[in-house]
Amino acid sequence: MFRPKLLDTLKTYTKQQLVKDLLAGLIVGIVALPLAIAFAIASGVSPEKGLFTAVIAGFVISALGGSRVQIGGPTGAFIVVVYGIVQQFGINGLIIATAMAGVMLIIMGFARLGSVIKFIPHPLIIGFTSGIALIIFSSQVKDFFGLEMGAVPSDFIQKWEAFLLHFHTLNMYAAGTALVTVLIILIWPKINQKIPGSLIAILVTTFAVQWLKLPMESIGSRFGNIPSSLPAPVIPHISFDTFKMLIQPAFTIALLGGIESLLSAVVADGMIGGNHRSNMELVAQGVANIFSSLFGGIPATGAIARTATNIKNGGRTPVAGIVHAITLLLIMLFVGKWAAYIPMATLAGILVIIAYNMSEWESFLAVFKGPRSDVAVMLTTFFLTVLIDLTIAIEIGMVLAVFLFMQKMSRFSEVSMLTNNMEDRETETDPVENYVIPKEVEVFEITGPLFFGAAYKLKEAMRFLEKKPRILIIRMRQVPIIDATGIKTLREVCNGWTHRGTKIILSEVNSSQVLQELKDARLLFSIGKANVTQQFTDAIKRSEQLLNQ
Numbered sequence: 254m255f256r257p258k259l260l261d262t263l264k265t266y267t268k269q270q271l272v273k274d275l276l277a278g279l280i281v282g283i284v285a286l287p288l289a290i291a292f293a294i295a296s297g298v299s300p301e302k303g304l305f306t307a308v309i310a311g312f313v314i315s316a317l318g319g320s321r322v323q324i325g326g327p328t329g330a331f332i333v334v335v336y337g338i339v340q341q342f343g344i345n346g347l348i349i350a351t352a353m354a355g356v357m358l359i360i361m362g363f364a365r366l367g368s369v370i371k372f373i374p375h376p377l378i379i380g381f382t383s384g385i386a387l388i389i390f391s392s393q394v395k396d397f398f399g400l401e402m403g404a405v406p407s408d409f410i411q412k413w414e415a416f417l418l419h420f421h422t423l424n425m426y427a428a429g430t431a432l433v434t435v436l437i438i439l440i441w442p443k444i445n446q447k448i449p450g451s452l453i454a455i456l457v458t459t460f461a462v463q464w465l466k467l468p469m470e471s472i473g474s475r476f477g478n479i480p481s482s483l484p485a486p487v488i489p490h491i492s493f494d495t496f497k498m499l500i501q502p503a504f505t506i507a508l509l510g511g512i513e514s515l516l517s518a519v520v521a522d523g524m525i526g527g528n529h530r531s532n533m534e535l536v537a538q539g540v541a542n543i544f545s546s547l548f549g550g551i552p553a554t555g556a557i558a559r560t561a562t563n564i565k566n567g568g569r570t571p572v573a574g575i576v577h578a579i580t581l582l583l584i585m586l587f588v589g590k591w592a593a594y595i596p597m598a599t600l601a602g603i604l605v606i607i608a609y610n611m612s613e614w615e616s617f618l619a620v621f622k623g624p625r626s627d628v629a630v631m632l633t634t635f636f637l638t639v640l641i642d643l644t645i646a647i648e649i650g651m652v653l654a655v656f657l658f659m660q661k662m663s664r665f666s667e668v669s670m671l672t673n674n675m676e677d678r679e680t681e682t683d684p685v686e687n688y689v690i691p692k693e694v695e696v697f698e699i700t701g702p703l704f705f706g707a708a709y710k711l712k713e714a715m716r717f718l719e720k721k722p723r724i725l726i727i728r729m730r731q732v733p734i735i736d737a738t739g740i741k742t743l744r745e746v747c748n749g750w751t752h753r754g755t756k757i758i759l760s761e762v763n764s765s766q767v768l769q770e771l772k773d774a775r776l777l778f779s780i781g782k783a784n785v786t787q788q789f790t791d792a793i794k795r796s797e798q799l800l801n802q
Contacts, residue, residue, distance in 0.1 A: 255363070255533050257317045262570040270569060277568030278576025281324055281559050284449040285311070285577060286584055288559070288607070290472065290592060291600040292327040293551060295392055296335035298344065300472055300592070301479050301585075302551055303327050308483070308582045310541035310553030315574025317537035319530030320518040324559040324574050325541060329607050330513050331506070331552045333388050333643050338502050340407055344549075346499060349489045352546040353496070353503035358511060358539030367531025370511045376623075376631035377650040378512065379616050384638025384646065386611035389604055396601035399427025399469055409639050426467040427598040430458050434602025447566070451603050458599045472600075473593030481589045483582075486547040505644040506542070510554040514538050517555035524564045558610070626657035659706035666707030668714035671696045671728075688789065691724070694796045698728040703767075705738035711746055724796040725750055728789065730761035740774045747780060756799050759785045760792035 285307050293303025307326035314325030338347045361367070388409065394416050395405055401422035406412045434454040441450035462469065472479070518529040538554060545553050563573050620631045634650035690696060697714060701707065727743075735743075747757045757780055762768045771777050777785050786792045 254530055258321050259571040273567035274573040277563050277566040278573040279580050280566045281563045281577040282580025283452055284562055287451050287455050291604050295332045297339040299476050304585050305548045306545045306550035306553050308578050309548050310545040312578035313541035313544050314537050315571040319533030321527050322521050322564050322568055323555045324563050325553050326556055327551055328556050329611055333385050334505055335551050348546045349491055350499045350503040351542050351552050354506035355539040355542030357507035358535050362532045362535030365532050367535050374654045376620050376627040377634050380631040380634030381638045381646050383612050383617050384635045386608045387639055390608040393601040393604045396597040397431040399424025427469040430596050430598040431602040434599045438606050459595050462596050470597040472595050479589045479592050481586055506552045510538055514555035517557040517560050521560050630654045663707040666701035668699050668710045670717055671698050693723040695722040696726045700731045702734045703732050703739035704736045708739045708742040711742050724756050726758045726760055726792050728760045730763050732767055733764050735767045735770050758792050760789050
């Protein structure tokens with residue numbers, strides 16, 4: 254259904270739920286403030302762009318989304334992508350790519366691809382998520398330790414070489430502030446679950462640094478003052494050449510945004526026992542990214558951590574998400590200027606915790622206990638994400654996963670000659686030895702899907718025939734699906750034996766999909782209606798008739 258959840262929840266809305274939504278939205282808005290600033294800075298853009306995104310996109314995602322409790326905004330998953338786009342194409346290129354990604358997400362939603370995106374393999378998701386976490390951690394080493402160095406190299410290995418070369422410039426005050434930030438975030442939940450630890454860490458460290466006048470960088474010293482108002486919307490100019498250059502990074506934003514938002518919605522469903530509308534969620538994410546780009550924002554998607562915070566504090570309708578966006582707007586308008594005093598080391602400490610939570614190291618290690626193919630997909634995606642590029646990592650990881658899946662599926666497809674292998678089949682239901690097979694009749698059985706990864710087995714099995722039979726029965730009772738390659742191979746086998754004078758009988762085509770595909774391909778017509786039987790006994794009777802002719 255292309256209907257926002259907000260419209261459904263307002264039908265039975267109560268004052269009690271309004272109070273809960275207001276409280277949840279207020280808390281999530283406070284939680285989102287440091288995250289929006291930190292994600293923007295880590296992505297290579299100015300801090301206010303993260304706030305613009307959280308306000309604009311967060312409001313749109315809640316108002317139009319297909320989830321009752323989804324909280325949208327900038328997330329850590331986009332840091333790597335956004336940073337790369339900014340370095341290569343600049344801020345204007347990022348704005349255009351974000352708008353293009355929004356259009357792609359809307360198209361995906363109306364094309365009903367919401368359920369398809371859920372089929373992204375789990376090892377691939379773990380691989381690129383863990384890779385992103387490592388990159389986020391690496392990007393914060395400079396500010397975490399207050400290293401005095403120039404621009405941090407984008408290449409992962411060169412980045413760590415630069416850190417080692419400049420580690421002697423370590424600022425003990427910055428490192429201590431970052432460490433205190435980490436400790437507060439880890440310890441505070443044991444004291445109070447309602448007030449976010451990141452907010453306490455910001456208040457404590459910012460006050461301490463200003464009071465003690467510690468020598469370290471702050472948001473203001475690096476980026477200047479944070480604007481206290483939203484900018485006027487600007488429609489970016491997109492030429493065809495720009496479109497061609499940005500199509501790949503825009504697709505990466507769209508794919509990553511779609512995966513992240515639907516994963517968040519699925520997690521939220523499990524927490525509240527709900528059922529989100531995946532296609533509507535994609536449309537909302539697309540509209541949100543378009544509006545975010547109009548106000549100079551960065552890509553946005555569903556944020557799992559903020560969504561979970563919303564649920565834990567009583568939020569059960571999109572009203573909470575709307576309140577979260579309004580809360581951020583009010584903070585930006587009235588107290589945003591004070592954010593300039595936040596130490597960069599504090600934001601680095603917050604992002605290190607976020608990177609640790611993103612790493613999902615337990616899930617990473619758990620994949621090693623599974624099939625080797627899953628390990629291969631995860632490690633390939635992980636190392637390509639860290640060392641090469643996220644887009645390439647997803648593309649190659651997905652292709653590798655598909656090929657490995659096809660290899661697995663092909664193992665379940667077998668073609669066997671039953672008339673020469675009638676021993677050792679006691680466990681088979683309806684075995685051939687229960688029937689009297691006439692002389693000069695050979696029986697082959699196809700087991701499993703007859704698709705392009707296994708169709709070759711049909712031709713290979715036919716090579717075991719020592720002499721030409723007069724009748725060839727092909728049992729297809731255990732063929733659930735067939736594709737174009739399977740049909741082509743089956744046609745070639747049938748035509749080859751027919752030209753040699755052998756009659757073909759297809760027996761027990763039980764799958765409606767397979768039967769329809771064979772009809773559409775006119776293969777049943779070429780074999781002959783009388784030579785296509787529903788029961789194996791009918792196939793034997795038909796073979797006897799053909800032998801007597």
